[in-house]
Amino acid sequence: MIAEPEWTERAEKRGLDPLGMQNAGVALYQELLPGISNVTLRMRYYGYYCWVSDAYARSGATDKFKAWQSWVRRAEALYALVSSLATGQNGVGGVDWANRRLALDEDVIDFAEAASNKDSAARYLRQSLGVFGGAYYSQMVELGLFRLGEHGIQRTTNGLGCAAADAFRESIGDKIETILLQAIKSARITRKELTKLAPIIPSEIPELSSERQAYQNLLFAQSSGNEGDVSRTASLRLILDTARTMGARPSPEDIRWHLFDTPSFRDNAMDAQRVRWETYHCQDLFQVAAAALLQWTTDLMAESDAGRTPAEIEHEIRARLKEKKPKKALWSWRKFREDLNTEDFDYRGAWDSLTSARGTPEQKSWDTVRLIAALDQRLAEREELQNTCRSELKKVGGGRSIVTELEWFGQRAEIPVADLIASYAIERIVRRHSWVAMQKLRRQHDYTFLFEVHEGRLVRRRGYAPVATTPRLFPAVQFLTDIGLVDANGATARGRALLRGNG
Numbered sequence: 001m002i003a004e005p006e007w008t009e010r011a012e013k014r015g016l017d018p019l020g021m022q023n024a025g026v027a028l029y030q031e032l033l034p035g036i037s038n039v040t041l042r043m044r045y046y047g048y049y050c051w052v053s054d055a056y057a058r059s060g061a062t063d064k065f066k067a068w069q070s071w072v073r074r075a076e077a078l079y080a081l082v083s084s085l086a087t088g089q090n091g092v093g094g095v096d097w098a099n100r101r102l103a104l105d106e107d108v109i110d111f112a113e114a115a116s117n118k119d120s121a122a123r124y125l126r127q128s129l130g131v132f133g134g135a136y137y138s139q140m141v142e143l144g145l146f147r148l149g150e151h152g153i154q155r156t157t158n159g160l161g162c163a164a165a166d167a168f169r170e171s172i173g174d175k176i177e178t179i180l181l182q183a184i185k186s187a188r189i190t191r192k193e194l195t196k197l198a199p200i201i202p203s204e205i206p207e208l209s210s211e212r213q214a215y216q217n218l219l220f221a222q223s224s225g226n227e228g229d230v231s232r233t234a235s236l237r238l239i240l241d242t243a244r245t246m247g248a249r250p251s252p253e254d255i256r257w258h259l260f261d262t263p264s265f266r267d268n269a270m271d272a273q274r275v276r277w278e279t280y281h282c283q284d285l286f287q288v289a290a291a292a293l294l295q296w297t298t299d300l301m302a303e304s305d306a307g308r309t310p311a312e313i314e315h316e317i318r319a320r321l322k323e324k325k326p327k328k329a330l331w332s333w334r335k336f337r338e339d340l341n342t343e344d345f346d347y348r349g350a351w352d353s354l355t356s357a358r359g360t361p362e363q364k365s366w367d368t369v370r371l372i373a374a375l376d377q378r379l380a381e382r383e384e385l386q387n388t389c390r391s392e393l394k395k396v397g398g399g400r401s402i403v404t405e406l407e408w409f410g411q412r413a414e415i416p417v418a419d420l421i422a423s424y425a426i427e428r429i430v431r432r433h434s435w436v437a438m439q440k441l442r443r444q445h446d447y448t449f450l451f452e453v454h455e456g457r458l459v460r461r462r463g464y465a466p467v468a469t470t471p472r473l474f475p476a477v478q479f480l481t482d483i484g485l486v487d488a489n490g491a492t493a494r495g496r497a498l499l500r501g502n503g
Contacts, residue, residue: 018450019294019429020436021287022469024393024401028280029471031392032235032273034228035143035219036472036479039135041091042202043215043482047168048079049132050145053156054165055181068153072132073115074184077124081109081189082197089201091478093131094124109194112187142228143218160218167211172199207484215483220498222269234273239476240499241265244491249481252473256281257348279388284469285351286375286402291466292354292368293421293429296361298450298460307451307459310426317365318422324366329418333409336417337373342381345374354466369421376406398439400432430458 017023052075056068080094084102089095101109113121117128127134137154140146145164149155156162169177176199183189183197198204205212222233242250242258250258259277300316301307308316322329328336350371353364361368379386379402393401408428412420430451437449451458480486485495 016467018433018436018448018464019287019290019400020398020432020439021290021400022284023399025280025283025287025469025471028276028283028392029469031228032231032276032280033472033476034232035139036232036476037135037139038470038472038475039131040139041135041475041478043479044168044200044202044205045131045136046140046143046145046215046218047164047211048075048200049136049140050156050161050165051168052132052184053146053154054162054169055184057155059181059185063151063153065152069117069129070115071184073117073124073130074111074187076130076132077111077115077187078180078183078189078197079200080124081111082194083201085191085194086198086201089203091475092202093135097122097124106191108188108190110188115187145218164211164214164218167209167214171206171209171211176200202482205482205484212483215479216485216498219479219483230269231273234269235277236476236480237267237270237499238265238274238277239473239480240485240491240495241270243477243480243486244496244499247490249486249488249490250477252471252477255473255477256471260347275384275388276392278385279392280471282375282378282385282389283393283402284471285347285371286405288351288354288466288468289368289371289375290405290429291464292361292364293425294433294450295464295466296365296368297425297430298463299361301451301458301460302463307454307457309457310430313430313458314422314426317425318418320362321365321369321418321421330416332414333373333417333420334413337377337380340370340374340377342374342378345370347371347374350374351468355468357465369417372409375402376409379406398435400428 052072056071061067061071077094077098080092080098081101083089083092084095084098097114101111101114111124114124116123125131129137132154137146140161141148143160144157145161146154147157147161156165172180176197179193179196180200183193189197205215219236220233221229224230238259239250239255242255245258246254256277259274260281262274264271265274296317297313300313331339350367353359353367354371379389389401389403393403405428408424409420412423415423433450437447440446440448450462450464451460453459477486480495485492485498491499
């Protein structure tokens, strides 16, 4: 039985992971690119923040956290103003505010109030410690640039952090540093001074500089022996190879499919990492397929104002699958998946179909079934992939992944396809969503149920569309672009040299 409480009032919240199946993939991609996140958008922020911390310490700083907080926020607001005036600088926090402020045509811009934490102020950002605290600090700790000091103040480390600060300082020079420091202290700057600060913007890392080399050394720190450094280095080399092969700056999807489809890179470390990326992509493909089934089941509920019982939904799925493909619907699951050619299977076509707004879930139903079967067969044929999936996608608590789900299918491989998918949709999709939504209600007080129970019938509250996870690839490519290893034509000469081991 599926049962949820009835409510007179509830907050409308949309569960981003209604099956609790994305977590396994998210945990894996965090290990594949440590030190980079989906909200760390420009490489130079790492050096800038190290300089900001070092400059604070050198300026006779107090140990009061609010003074440090104000210093960081002023430094960020100023960075946004400089980047906005320079134009073309994406990934900078606060540029929307900076664009509006510059449009006022003030000769002297006083940004003290905008950098404050006053609720009544037109702040550049609402986060209390800006993008430094909300995005970059945790990743810079991962890279060994920052640590938590006394009184809760984040500080650069004596080794890598101070070195990055010095490298940034050397690149901008004494005159620019003087203007920068004075502007942060006073929270005031003229438009002429803003123009002079243009060399600090994200795209202006000097090509032949200790700063650029310092960033490259941070990203490609394989010799450190640290597990995270080794993993990140291997992933970035795979991204560079994708750029070299394509002859263009690759998109995240380009990288996903290049790593999914390329059997070998003729490098042991890269090949081992490639299989980990393939594991992640298989997991994401499966969770998209599972979400497509959830979408279909909620659509079936919505066909009747009174909703449907679980048994009625199961019957409809079985009947409609048989109606579309009468013969294959009666094949055993084992026969169906073994009949697929995993080398020729159009995984990307299935992915595009299931994540597209075009077509109904029912029209895509056999795309969903074929994708699950192809993934099942791919793992069955590839022992190293199967073993990597099992080791990387470890079951934690009530977590689900492609491993747990294919085990369920494997135990029922002789059941006809239509019967198996209909059963899976109820047992592992509908009931799973009910459990996940209940956990969110208990722990987070979020009401994310997609359906409710009325006298034993499931009534849809709202639908859901499959959503892929975002594995840090966009910022990784941007970082490589920022330090001159990737451009519009793919891997640069410097990038190709690094791939050859000469970087």
